[in-house]
Amino acid sequence: MTIEEKQQEIISEFSMFDDWMEKYEYIIDLGKDLPLIENELKTEDRLIEGCQSRVWLESKMIDGKMNYSADSEAIITKGIIGLLIRVLNNETPKSIVENDLHFIHDIGLQEHLSPTRANGLAGMVKRMKIDALKNIS
Amino acid sequence: MSESNKKPFSVREIREEFPALRQQIYGKNLIYFDNGATSQKPQMVLDAINKFYSKENANIHRGVHFMSQKATTEYEESRKRIQKYINARKSEEIIFTKGTTDGINLVAYSYGELLQAGDEIIISAMEHHSNIVPWQMLCIRKGLGLRIAPINKKGELLMEEFEKMLSKKTKLVAITHISNTLGTVNPIKEVIEKAHAVGAKVLIDGAQSIQHTRVDVKDLNCDFYVFSSHKVFGPTGIGVLYGKEDILDRMPPYQGGGDMISRVTFERTTYNELPFKFEAGTPHIAGGICLGKAFEFLESIDMSAAEKHERDLAKYAEDILDTFEGLHIIGEAKNKTSVVSFTVDGLHPFDIGTLLDKQGIAVRTGHHCTQPLMDFYKIPGTVRASFAFYNTRQEIDTFVAALEKSISMLK
Numbered sequence: 088m089t090i091e092e093k094q095q096e097i098i099s100e101f102s103m104f105d106d107w108m109e110k111y112e113y114i115i116d117l118g119k120d121l122p123l124i125e126n127e128l129k130t131e132d133r134l135i136e137g138c139q140s141r142v143w144l145e146s147k148m149i150d151g152k153m154n155y156s157a158d159s160e161a162i163i164t165k166g167i168i169g170l171l172i173r174v175l176n177n178e179t180p181k182s183i184v185e186n187d188l189h190f191i192h193d194i195g196l197q198e199h200l201s202p203t204r205a206n207g208l209a210g211m212v213k214r215m216k217i218d219a220l221k222n223i224s
Numbered sequence: 225m226s227e228s229n230k231k232p233f234s235v236r237e238i239r240e241e242f243p244a245l246r247q248q249i250y251g252k253n254l255i256y257f258d259n260g261a262t263s264q265k266p267q268m269v270l271d272a273i274n275k276f277y278s279k280e281n282a283n284i285h286r287g288v289h290f291m292s293q294k295a296t297t298e299y300e301e302s303r304k305r306i307q308k309y310i311n312a313r314k315s316e317e318i319i320f321t322k323g324t325t326d327g328i329n330l331v332a333y334s335y336g337e338l339l340q341a342g343d344e345i346i347i348s349a350m351e352h353h354s355n356i357v358p359w360q361m362l363c364i365r366k367g368l369g370l371r372i373a374p375i376n377k378k379g380e381l382l383m384e385e386f387e388k389m390l391s392k393k394t395k396l397v398a399i400t401h402i403s404n405t406l407g408t409v410n411p412i413k414e415v416i417e418k419a420h421a422v423g424a425k426v427l428i429d430g431a432q433s434i435q436h437t438r439v440d441v442k443d444l445n446c447d448f449y450v451f452s453s454h455k456v457f458g459p460t461g462i463g464v465l466y467g468k469e470d471i472l473d474r475m476p477p478y479q480g481g482g483d484m485i486s487r488v489t490f491e492r493t494t495y496n497e498l499p500f501k502f503e504a505g506t507p508h509i510a511g512g513i514c515l516g517k518a519f520e521f522l523e524s525i526d527m528s529a530a531e532k533h534e535r536d537l538a539k540y541a542e543d544i545l546d547t548f549e550g551l552h553i554i555g556e557a558k559n560k561t562s563v564v565s566f567t568v569d570g571l572h573p574f575d576i577g578t579l580l581d582k583q584g585i586a587v588r589t590g591h592h593c594t595q596p597l598m599d600f601y602k603i604p605g606t607v608r609a610s611f612a613f614y615n616t617r618q619e620i621d622t623f624v625a626a627l628e629k630s631i632s633m634l635k
């Protein structure tokens with residue numbers, strides 16, 4: 088599936104929810120399911136400091152595809168990270184850099200990505216793209 | 225002002241004055257429990273803002289024309305109204321600022337100019353960043369010592385430890401009247417007396433107090449008292465520094481510009497008198513006038529009844545929250561206002577705040593600009609519900625149910 092197809096899939100999943108609490112219930116479940124990253128990987132250089140909750144991101148390139156794992160102290164943030172990883176994992180650095188992540192906006196979660204939201208998510212998306220960019224040779 | 229000739233306190237009637245409270249967000253009736261961050265505005269303040277810009281807008285202190293004189297009069301009337309409300313001796317002692325932060329920076333810079341290397345400033349462990357950082361900057365600039373008066377786990381100032389810190393070197397004590405994170409009401413009258421006994425001046429951070437309790441600067445005998453308009457039902461962008469006249473007179477100006485001068489030549493400039501010496505440039509005229517309106521509104525309220533209502537709300541909420549498993553109230557001072565800060569084991573405050581928001585409830589989460597205080601409690605932050613006199617028990621019931629739901633979703 089392409090990045091765009093994965094985004095469309097998430098948008099259609101979210102269109103089934105009637106209200107905010109259902110959406111968040113789903114996001115929280117995603118957050119709970121997301122594997123934690125090991126404590127020894129929670130180092131300064133992987134840390135994206137948000138004002139309220141800290142986020143750690145680990146990026147690797149495997150067989151020409153990006154592979155991300157991430158963690159956050161806040162479960163809702165983790166759930167949204169889960170969505171981002173689902174969209175971006177196993178994609179080439181080039182397609183990651185080129186694609187616009189519009190699904191966050193389309194499912195109504197853009198407030199979490201605002202730079203002033205201070206949960207580290209905006210910084211994380213930027214870091215995911217920068218890490219991909221570093222792997223374009 | 226006697227409380228007895230005021231209208232009896234009625235939350236229902238007061239709520240009608242606040243249009244912002246009658247909104248729905250995400251399809252739910254708004255419950256506004258973030259009054260510590262900023263208060264909502266009564267209709268008379270909103271009307272005054274509209275009226276100023278539609279009919280009275282003019283610059284002040286410099287125009288011969290009708291509108292300028294009218295605006296000047298209203299601005300100065302507002303100053304007098306605030307002076308009376310806080311019982312300052314003279315209106316010259318009321319300096320308009322941008323807010324609490326601005327007032328503290330003014331004192332840190334200007335009073336700081338009178339201090340010398342080796343002098344000491346004392347603040348408390350529960351201060352807002354606004355009452356920490358300006359002093360740190362001053363201490364670096366002038367080589368002063370900054371000392372931190374400790375607190376106990378309940379969030380109360382350790383008076384004996386504070387007294388031990390006082391010495392001839394102490395030139396200023398800067399302390400909050402009420403903690404924005406814990407709700408603690410500090411024994412500031414005692415602090416002021418003790419500080420004065422060693423010759424130190426005292427600045428009271430009043431950002432969280434006038435909206436909850438009567439403040440009488442003469443009775444307190446504080447040297448400086450600062451607050452923000454936006455937390456006392458007035459507009460943003462304006463606030464007040466009260467200072468005793470003799471001290472303000474000795475302090476050099478903070479910023480230079482128009483209005484603050486008496487005569488300018490390229491060789492030498494002489495400064496204007498108080499309060500204008502500290503009010504360089506065109507001020508927030510509408511803000512000053514409408515802050516006066518906010519005080520007119522406050523004058524109509526029986527504040528002792530309002531304070532009692534707010535404390536009842538906090539007690540009511542805390543008694544229920546105490547029964548929640550794994551929930552810890554942060555800030556259990558004996559003398560406390562209507563702030564309820566808490567953590568829940570295993571849950572991040574941000575998650576709780578996000579879910580409450582989606583249920584129509586505005587609270588604040590995080591460190592509340594008191595990071596050293598969070599370090600003291602070894603927590604990343606709290607969820608804080610802060611009540612104003614327009615809040616109700618029914619709102620707390622709704623909040624409690626929403627909190628229960630949020631916790632069960634997150635667990």
Ligand SMILES: Cc1ncc(COP(=O)(O)O)c(C=O)c1O
Pocket residue numbers: 260261323324325326352354355400402403404429431432452593
């Ligand atoms: C105790 C205390 N001091 C200072 C401030 C700063 O006020 P302002 O941001 O209006 O300057 C606040 C506001 O949050 C506060 O609660």
